[in-house]
Amino acid sequence: MSPKLDEYDRKRDFERTAEPSGRTASSDSGRLYVIHKHAASRLHYDLRLEHDGVLMSWAVPKGPSLDTRERRLAVHVEDPPLDYGAFEGVIPEGEYGGGTVMVWDRGTWSPHGDVVEAMAAGKLVFDLEGDKLTGRFALIHTGARKGGRERNQWLLIKEKDDLVRPSAEYVVTEELPDSAATGRTMDEIASEEEPDVPFEKGT
Numbered sequence: 783m784s785p786k787l788d789e790y791d792r793k794r795d796f797e798r799t800a801e802p803s804g805r806t807a808s809s810d811s812g813r814l815y816v817i818h819k820h821a822a823s824r825l826h827y828d829l830r831l832e833h834d835g836v837l838m839s840w841a842v843p844k845g846p847s848l849d850t851r852e853r854r855l856a857v858h859v860e861d862p863p864l865d866y867g868a869f870e871g872v873i874p875e876g877e878y879g880g881g882t883v884m885v886w887d888r889g890t891w892s893p894h895g896d897v898v899e900a901m902a903a904g905k906l907v908f909d910l911e912g913d914k915l916t917g918r919f920a921l922i923h924t925g926a927r928k929g930g931r932e933r934n935q936w937l938l939i940k941e942k943d944d945l946v947r948p949s950a951e952y953v954v955t956e957e958l959p960d961s962a963a964t965g966r967t968m969d970e971i972a973s974e975e976e977p978d979v980p981f982e983k984g985t
């Protein structure tokens with residue numbers, strides 16, 4: 783097991799949750815992108831970007847926006863294994879992150895420049911090619927100068943391009959609420975209805 787996944791593994795009891803106890807690996811693209819919609823104690827969206835065999839992840843309470851003026855808090859959290867990108871289902875109550883998990887969007891991503899350098903510098907600019915989100919976004923680290931508990935705080939911001947949509951006229955999380963993988967609603971996933979289409983791993 784890779785030490786990269788230690789924190790992910792430590793938080794979970796794989797006898798109780800159906801989440802994958804995966805190993806590091808690469809997808810066919812090497813650049814898997816997923817946003818999970820996660821109804822834990824609070825609903826949030828988990829942005830996941832494949833890098834170096836795991837999924838770099840940020841929990842975004844309000845989810846992504848296509849409006850460049852919306853600066854969405856994004857808390858950098860532990861990396862799950864690559865297999866996690868295909869997970870859609872229910873984490874049992876009482877377990878870490880207990881609640882319903884949906885594959886809200888998925889596709890591929892492309893960083894602008896070197897990922898390791900961008901992460902160290904606290905500004906990662908990237909393009910998404912997903913079912914719902916496309917175009918250029920940025921993750922900006924804001925927590926460093928504050929120290930302490932806020933050190934994991936970043937902002938997810940839509941960068942200017944042809945795909946910007948002002949929030950006053952279009953809110954992507956409201957317009958497109960259902961699973962990109964199975965078309966299911968959160969309620970349908972919660973009630974463990976079988977998907978209409980076979981669920982394929984990865985993109």
Ligand code: MN
Nearest residue numbers: 820828841879
């Ligand atoms: Mn989550």
